[in-house]
Amino acid sequence: MEFSYWPGMASIRIIGGGLAGSCLAWQLRWRGAAVVLEDDHRDGAASRVAAGLVNPVTGKNYQPSWRIGGFLPEAVAFYRKVEEATASRLWHPLPVVRLVSECEWDKVAGKLERPEVAAWVEQVDEAVAGWRAAVVLKGGGRLDTRRFCEVTGEAFGRMDGPGDSRDVVRCGGAFDLLDGRLGEHRCAKGEILTLAIPGQDESRILVGGGGWLVPIGGGRFKAGATYQWDQLDGRPTPAGRARVEEILQSLGVGDFTLLAHEAGIRPIIRRSQPLIGRIGDDWIFNGLGSKGSLYAPGAARRMAEAIVDGREIEAELDLGRWLER
Numbered sequence: 397m398e399f400s401y402w403p404g405m406a407s408i409r410i411i412g413g414g415l416a417g418s419c420l421a422w423q424l425r426w427r428g429a430a431v432v433l434e435d436d437h438r439d440g441a442a443s444r445v446a447a448g449l450v451n452p453v454t455g456k457n458y459q460p461s462w463r464i465g466g467f468l469p470e471a472v473a474f475y476r477k478v479e480e481a482t483a484s485r486l487w488h489p490l491p492v493v494r495l496v497s498e499c500e501w502d503k504v505a506g507k508l509e510r511p512e513v514a515a516w517v518e519q520v521d522e523a524v525a526g527w528r529a530a531v532v533l534k535g536g537g538r539l540d541t542r543r544f545c546e547v548t549g550e551a552f553g554r555m556d557g558p559g560d561s562r563d564v565v566r567c568g569g570a571f572d573l574l575d576g577r578l579g580e581h582r583c584a585k586g587e588i589l590t591l592a593i594p595g596q597d598e599s600r601i602l603v604g605g606g607g608w609l610v611p612i613g614g615g616r617f618k619a620g621a622t623y624q625w626d627q628l629d630g631r632p633t634p635a636g637r638a639r640v641e642e643i644l645q646s647l648g649v650g651d652f653t654l655l656a657h658e659a660g661i662r663p664i665i666r667r668s669q670p671l672i673g674r675i676g677d678d679w680i681f682n683g684l685g686s687k688g689s690l691y692a693p694g695a696a697r698r699m700a701e702a703i704v705d706g707r708e709i710e711a712e713l714d715l716g717r718w719l720e721r
Contacts, residue, residue: 569684622639666683
């Protein structure tokens with residue numbers, strides 16, 4: 397459903413044009429709402445830096461991402477719909493190759509037998525130089541987060557207009573959390589390198605050695621990422637670069653050309669699970685953490701339904717209930 401704006405019509409004002417705000421803008425428009433999307437393009441915004449990685453099975457405990465069975469197909473359908481609306485390629489499905497060391501293998505092998513993990517396993521290769529095994533996972537990929545935010549800003553800047561705001565939604569990510577708007581947070585700075593790597597396989601995402609390598613086309617890759625909880629700013633550091641280069645070495649990457657070194661602040665309230673709700677006069681959408689590409693579309697739909705239709709927010713995503721705890 398496309399929306400035609402006319403002067404004087406009350407709009408919904410979204411403050412923050414990262415993943416959260418951009419997904420919400422589309423979800424509201426498709427429900428017939430007028431939207432004003434505002435963004436100040438601050439340094440350190442995670443959505444502008446992120447690799448957009450979606451990895452079905454994550455972490456040291458080798459568990460499927462929280463509620464991925466519902467959120468992943470919804471996210472893919474959402475990005476395909478935005479691609480059609482903007483004539484842009486945004487979602488890139490890719491297998492995720494999880495490299496497993498000898499010391500990890502017993503734990504991982506046990507997890508592979510569990511149905512919730514096995515559902516995502518394409519194959520297991522036990523003949524991998526320098527590693528005990530490589531587990532190939534299906535359902536992964538990457539979102540071109542920077543391009544997604546850019547085309548969304550262009551679409552809403554062109555088609556929607558200002559007016560009286562009947563609702564305000566704050567989607568400021570880490571910047572809102574650092575201001576103390578939602579109390580305690582767990583924000584973490586991450587540093588990422590963009591590289592040219594001649595001859596490197598671009599058909600898969602590599603995960604291992606405490607990091608990842610994501611192909612972004614044309615012989616270019618994003619590699620990362622670090623976690624730093626004290627220096628929460630958008631400035632890259634020599635220590636961050638050194639750490640990512642260690643990850644590259646463990647993934648078997650030797651020669652490369654550095655194209656960019658960037659830093660962003662992940663907006664984390666509880667792990668990487670989003671929270672939505674109303675606090676006072678404003679709506680809030682935050683807490684996407686390092687998994688925004690997976691969770692933003694589904695959380696945005698639920699928020700749009702709450703704003704437009706008055707639908708109750710489910711308990712697991714309700715910011716108000718979380719803060720009461």
